[in-house]
Amino acid sequence: MVEASGLRAVTRCQVLGSGPYSETEQGLYRGYLSPAYHAAVDLVGAWMVEAGMRVDLDPAANLRGRYEGAAPNAPALVIGSHLDSVRDGGCYDGPLGVMLGIECVAALHEQGRRLPFAIEVYAFGDEEGSRFPAAMLTSRAVAGTLDADLGRIADAQGVSLEVALASFRTDYDVVTANTPTDRLSVQAYRSARRAPEDILAYLEAHIEQGPVLEAEGLALGTVTGIAAQLRYAATVRGMAGHAGTSSMPLRRDALAGSAEMVLAIEAIARADGSDLVATVGTLEVLPGAANVIPGEVRFTIDVRSGDAGRRDRAAQAILARLEQLASTRGLVLDLALIHDLPASPCDEALMDLMDAAMAGAGQPPRRLVSGAGHDAMVMAALCPTAMLFIRCRDGISHNPAEHVEPADAEAALRVMLGFIDKLGQKHLGDRLADRP
Known part of the structure; x- marks a missing residue:
């Protein structure tokens, strides 16, 4: 078994940057529910299984892997980001957060460790809104904040969301499916919603998409909120x-x-x-x-x-x-x-845990706001959120020149594992304090 690493996370992002995982031969474009998205779901799902997760597809066509906690059916820390991309995009915007989540679980699985909570890795299908004229459809479905008329949504070629869902097939069953014919549909879409009591917190690692960290010679930063x-x-x-x-x-x-x-x-x-x-x-x-x-x-x-x-x-x-x-x-x-x-502040207690994890991994704590939108801002309606920014070369994003150093991804993995440990200690302490 290959040891979990930031290098593997970066390499996997590069694999997803071309071939059947892009709809265009030159440059990367992976639209939600497209053949390229289908191929990416199948491959990333296989990586989740390899890392020790149970994998399924939810009613919004989000790929989800679950690594159980020490007790069955425990609330979950969700680690997530998105698989879709803008046209002529870069390899790391979105997928890096998913790959690092998989690496976190792989590291725990290698050690045979179970935590006081489960870990779920979400690969959201539509953050960018680059195919259908509405962004963050899939995380909004999970958070229960989706108010769009799904029956009227169609892409630039006139393909409706309803038709795209009905024709989408993967090796993973829809999580609410009762029979093989009970597939994705606009009618079932909102049932991707999660109950607040089932989700402990949400963590997203993402490239900064800006120049601050590089200008200050820093690999990582704790996000305070999203504009x-x-x-x-x-x-x-x-x-x-x-x-x-x-x-x-x-x-x-x-x-x-x-x-x-x-x-x-x-x-x-x-x-x-x-x-x-x-x-x-x-x-x-x-x-x-x-x-x-x-x-x-x-x-x-x-x-x-x-x-x-x-x-x-x-x-x-x-x-x-x-x-x-x-x-x-x-x-x-x-x-x-x-x-x-709306502006979406990150949770203060989780930011403190992230800063402590940064210090524990030898990274100087640095807090900064995100001007770009992320699934975390939607998930904040469901649970406390935390974000970790990773330096990207020249602050370039939404561009084929997007670049992340494997050493920075490795540092991010170490911080995320430290954050998970500290969250586990806090969660266990809180449970003990609540006992009569």
Whole structure:
């Protein structure tokens, strides 16, 4: 048996970065419920089994491995992250947290150790929202906070979530299945929800996706919380027309208006002078012909801040400015809120345990906030959460250049094992203190 290691976690992420585990030949893209996701689930499930876990698929198509505690049916520490990726993404955003969770269990299994609680490793299927127009569908199902109309969700090719679920098959039974024909469906999706009494805490290891740790010469950091997020879908409608015969004063050019809107969004965020960020990440121009004035443009707006009030004020200023620009240019602007994710602080007691585990592993404790969203912010509605950030080269993420040093992953594994030990001691102490 190969000893658990950070190097193996990194190597496995690299294996998942190409071949049947990506939908594209050049670069990585693994969409939720795609053939590439299917292949990844099968392989990662095999690694979970090898590590000593019982493995199944829940009704939201999350892969889950369970390592029982000293007593059967004990509450679980959930260690998780996601398997899906953005288009042209990197190998480590998401999968590294899953692989490190597997390595934690493998280390305990090698030693024959059982804890006062079970450990469950979750490989969430949809954190990025890069296939269907809603992020964190699968962790929201587990946390019981999913309020989307699942029957109306479809991807860019028109494949509905319902059809994608119905056609998804793996070697692992759906956890609620009674018969082989009782498979995944939108009707069963929300039954992935876990009861709070069954979950002790949630731990997620993730690359930082920023430059702070590298700039300070640190491998790891304790996350204090995740910034509040707002995301909108904007549609700007003007009038399509011939590029050669429509005079400039009479044009209602949806792209020219949208370009001005994008710059206004940037200007408002820059002027705030804080941690506030605003991003237009996608833009679609219709009809998309060189000799036609654009009649419709669709784009997204993403607004984030560690302070929910600051985020909301900036968002209102942005929306008001966009409405003003649309009116001035004779355009029609439709705005739809895609999601509103509140700021999510990590649990203070768990942060203290993480800092102690860092010190015990010879890593200087360092606390920092996450500007990126993670499944942890959703799981906070279900249980106390903790996050460990891992240095990534140049702070690059969502990019093929994403890179993690095996030594940093090894340090993260040692800290996570120390955190698990300290949580076990705390849990046992709390149980003894509760006895009459």
